[in-house]
Amino acid sequence: MLTAIRRLLMVVVSAFILLPSSLPAQQKPQPFDLIRWNDGKFVYGVDYYPEAWDESMWEEDAAIMQAAGINFVRLAEFAWAKMEPAEGQFDFAWLDRALKVLNAHGVKAVLGTPTASPPAWLYAKYPDIAAMDENGVRYRYGSRRNYCLHSPNFLAATRRIVTAMAEHYKNHPGVLGWQIDNELGDPNCYDPACRAAFQNWCRTKYKSLGALNKAWGTIFWGHTYSTWAQIPLPWNTLFKTYNPSLALDYHRFHSDSTHDYLKLQVDMLRKISPHKAITHNEMGMFDNVDYSRLNTALDFVAWDNYPMFGNQNYSEYMGPGLAHDLMRGSKNNQNFMVMEEEGGLPGWSVFWGRQAAPELYRVWSYQAVAHGADGVCYFRWRTSRYGTEQYWQGVLDQDSYPNSRYKIVAQTGKELAQLTGLLHGSKVVSQAALLVSPDSRWAFHIQPTVEGFDYNHQLHLYYDAFRRAGVNVDVVFPQEDFSAYKILVAPTLFVVDKPLVEKLTNFVKNGGILILTFRSGVKDEHNVVTDQTLPGPLAELAGIAIHEFDPRTNQEQQVIIHDGTAIPARTWFDILGPTTARSLGTYAKGYYAGKAAITQNRFGNGVVYYVGTELAPEYYDVGIRQVVGRLGIESGPKLPDGVELATREKDGKKILFLLNYTDKAQTISLGQPYRNALTGESEPADVQISAFDAKVLVGAGF
Ligand code: GLA
Numbered sequence: 286m287l288t289a290i291r292r293l294l295m296v297v298v299s300a301f302i303l304l305p306s307s308l309p310a311q312q313k314p315q316p317f318d319l320i321r322w323n324d325g326k327f328v329y330g331v332d333y334y335p336e337a338w339d340e341s342m343w344e345e346d347a348a349i350m351q352a353a354g355i356n357f358v359r360l361a362e363f364a365w366a367k368m369e370p371a372e373g374q375f376d377f378a379w380l381d382r383a384l385k386v387l388n389a390h391g392v393k394a395v396l397g398t399p400t401a402s403p404p405a406w407l408y409a410k411y412p413d414i415a416a417m418d419e420n421g422v423r424y425r426y427g428s429r430r431n432y433c434l435h436s437p438n439f440l441a442a443t444r445r446i447v448t449a450m451a452e453h454y455k456n457h458p459g460v461l462g463w464q465i466d467n468e469l470g471d472p473n474c475y476d477p478a479c480r481a482a483f484q485n486w487c488r489t490k491y492k493s494l495g496a497l498n499k500a501w502g503t504i505f506w507g508h509t510y511s512t513w514a515q516i517p518l519p520w521n522t523l524f525k526t527y528n529p530s531l532a533l534d535y536h537r538f539h540s541d542s543t544h545d546y547l548k549l550q551v552d553m554l555r556k557i558s559p560h561k562a563i564t565h566n567e568m569g570m571f572d573n574v575d576y577s578r579l580n581t582a583l584d585f586v587a588w589d590n591y592p593m594f595g596n597q598n599y600s601e602y603m604g605p606g607l608a609h610d611l612m613r614g615s616k617n618n619q620n621f622m623v624m625e626e627e628g629g630l631p632g633w634s635v636f637w638g639r640q641a642a643p644e645l646y647r648v649w650s651y652q653a654v655a656h657g658a659d660g661v662c663y664f665r666w667r668t669s670r671y672g673t674e675q676y677w678q679g680v681l682d683q684d685s686y687p688n689s690r691y692k693i694v695a696q697t698g699k700e701l702a703q704l705t706g707l708l709h710g711s712k713v714v715s716q717a718a719l720l721v722s723p724d725s726r727w728a729f730h731i732q733p734t735v736e737g738f739d740y741n742h743q744l745h746l747y748y749d750a751f752r753r754a755g756v757n758v759d760v761v762f763p764q765e766d767f768s769a770y771k772i773l774v775a776p777t778l779f780v781v782d783k784p785l786v787e788k789l790t791n792f793v794k795n796g797g798i799l800i801l802t803f804r805s806g807v808k809d810e811h812n813v814v815t816d817q818t819l820p821g822p823l824a825e826l827a828g829i830a831i832h833e834f835d836p837r838t839n840q841e842q843q844v845i846i847h848d849g850t851a852i853p854a855r856t857w858f859d860i861l862g863p864t865t866a867r868s869l870g871t872y873a874k875g876y877y878a879g880k881a882a883i884t885q886n887r888f889g890n891g892v893v894y895y896v897g898t899e900l901a902p903e904y905y906d907v908g909i910r911q912v913v914g915r916l917g918i919e920s921g922p923k924l925p926d927g928v929e930l931a932t933r934e935k936d937g938k939k940i941l942f943l944l945n946y947t948d949k950a951q952t953i954s955l956g957q958p959y960r961n962a963l964t965g966e967s968e969p970a971d972v973q974i975s976a977f978d979a980k981v982l983v984g985a986g987f
Contacts, residue, residue, distance in 0.1 A: 319621075323356065325709075326356050326702070327705040328356070329357060329661060329698050331662060331665065331666040332625060334363070336361075336367050350387075350390065351390040352695065353695035353698045354695060354699050355698060357395070357660070357662060358666075362402075363399060363402045365400070365403060384457065395460075396454060397467060398443075400446065400466045400550070401430050401466045403442065409426075411436070414442070416433045417475045418472075418475065433476050434546045435482040443550065444553065451554050451558045455558035462561040463554050464565060466550070482538075487538075500530065500811045500813075501528055501530035517531075519531060529732055533812040540573070540575045540723070543573075543574045547565060566587050566588060567586065569588055570607070581616075587623065589625035593627060607760075610719075613759070614762070619657075623662060624662050626650060626664065627649065628678065628694070629677070631677055633673050633674060634676065643692070643693045646690060647693050652944050654701070655929075657933070664679065667679045707981075711934060712934065712935075713759070716757075716772065717772045719761070722780060722781075723762070724810065725777065725780045728779050728808055728812050743802065749902070751909055754910050755920050767797075772912060773789075774799075775789070775801055776802045781805070798891060798912060799893045800894045801893060802899075807819060807821060826893050834859045842858055843872070844882045844883065845871055853900070854899060857898060858882065859882075860877045861884050861895065861897050863884050868883070882897045883896050922953055925947070928946070928974070938986045942981055943974055948976045949976055952972070953971070955972055960987070
């Protein structure tokens with residue numbers, strides 16, 4: 286009897302243990318298919334503001350859009366005052382008419398919810414909707430994005446306009462979906478509603494003031510809180526100095542608040558118009574929000590790409606490549622679209638940047654596609670005659686003349702239509718990944734550590750080297766699974782928590798190659814400095830102990846590698862004491878000459894490199910080519926400066942994108958002939974590419 290009961294028990298227990306695998310495999314959400322969504326067409330569009338042009342122009346606009354292969358527009362994201370001219374009174378008749386004209390020319394739309402630019406009457410009636418700066422002054426009416434995310438009056442107004450739009454357009458066949466607001470993320474608001482919301486956020490996170498005081502180390506300067514209401518925001522303090530732990534939580538709070546505001550709109554739209562897709566236009570390297578969390582609420586990612594603007598975030602070498610990959614990585618590497626692709630020279634009150642050769646607009650569109658875009662939409666159809674953006678060129682200028690940019694856009698439109706069958710279902714496949722840590726980025730904003738330190742620059746040093754070697758790179762975020770990659774680079778991983786250390790450890794144990802760099806493992810998740818020997822919880826993995834460092838931004842050091850080469854080094858010098866690691870390079874100068882600067886540690890089945898300093902860029906090329914070569918990752922040919930090679934894959938076969946951003950014709954040795962997917966002609970192994978040109982190449986099988 287006893288044995289029978291025991292056996293029965295065992296059956297029950299083992300059934301329980303086996304339960305997960307005996308259940309049907311969890312359905313993985315299908316990636317959003319932009320081309321299917323757009324009736325099988327590559328999403329090719331312009332951002333259009335019919336409300337700003339005489340209605341008599343709409344018909345011709347739509348006709349010449351169609352002639353340029355345009356099948357998509359984004360509309361209405363700044364038209365709140367026109368759609369709700371007075372509180373609770375709505376007028377969509379003009380938008381209905383515009384949609385009718387556009388739809389008749391085969392152009393479908395995404396509508397922007399217009400909350401980025403609230404009407405004047407709303408400000409006048411509810412002054413508390415305006416965000417407050419850190420000095421306690423509310424922004425005055427006249428710009429945009431100047432609202433408070435926690436203002437009850439603004440939230441009520443948001444609900445009203447979004448509901449009205451969703452009700453009106455929920456069954457409109459010419460409306461494909463929604464864009465929430467416009468470029469969410471700024472400004473930070475310091476008004477009483479935001480402060481109270483931050484205090485609540487802290488209460489939810491820490492549960493007790495004791496836990497918060499401990500986590501933030503408020504013993505320092507006696508900044509101990511005895512009520513939740515005492516907790517400040519990181520605002521205008523003397524010397525602008527804040528508790529770094531409070532400041533990091535404030536960044537997270539702001540990012541969460543942005544997410545919650547977006548989610549408020551998403552939830553309403555999904556309820557009222559469940560069959561329309563939802564996206565948001567983001568800003569690439571912009572980091573006041575954690576896009577990897579924001580994007581969980583969306584169907585697909587869209588972003589605004591201005592290669593000739595904000596170049597500080599882009600590399601000289603290949604412009605917005607990393608921004609594309611980061612945007613793709615912020616939603617599981619799903620294909621995405623560019624909602625605002627540069628269509629002309631950027632400017633507000635002055636022209637910014639350099640004028641680009643018109644052909645470059647085509648090359649940048651192909652670059653977007655090469656990095657995973659299934660849609661490109663130019664900002665804007667026609668340059669505005671009015672307001673702040675009179676100097677921000679659209680595809681057409683104010684005179685509507687079919688200029689050289691229009692011709693290039695039309696050429697690109699025809700080509701992308703021709704390539705749609707080939708592109709549909711293909712995606713970027715990478716074996717290398719770059720870890721972007723929003724916590725580390727924010728912590729470096731709070732304490733740059735050395736003058737002028739730039740986290741994005743550290744990302745680019747490694748990213749650009751992969752790209753120059755013709756190797757695709759995915760961007761991953763700490764909460765994601767990176768076990769599928771062969772090599773992971775985690776530059777300046779300043780803030781780490783236990784789960785991340787565990788994941789990195791398992792990644793290496795299972796055979797992964799991990800590259801860590803200086804200032805890693807310094808802080809815990811509360812932005813508190815570790816009490817372990819640096820690199821803190823990563824020390825065992827890296828097989829090193831760092832007892833000294835030298836932050837010498839301006840002075841040049843050198844690192845001597847095995848063959849005696851002296852590599853210039855700068856920014857920061859971690860002086861490495863190998864425990865289980867071996868030295869790959871030593872410092873040349875100063876009292877620590879001869880001490881290790883770069884190490885390699887075998888750990889489990891994998892290897893960890895620790896690069897304790899910033900090297901001259903060309904040496905990343907050498908190192909990355911060696912490592913990917915050893916890993917059997919296919920790298921590309923030697924590429925001239927200003928030429929990019931990127932690939933998408935379909936059914937295991939590669940589609941090559943050769944992009945020449947330079948004003949010179951170039952020859953690239955691809956090692957085998959390919960077929961030009963546009964001309965159908967064979968291209969020799971030493972392929973020629975003209976100045977400012979893009980080529981799409983396929984091998985046998987396509
Ligand atoms: C951003 C915005 C657009 C426009 C352009 C140009 O990307 O989303 O509305 O303002 O910049 O300034």
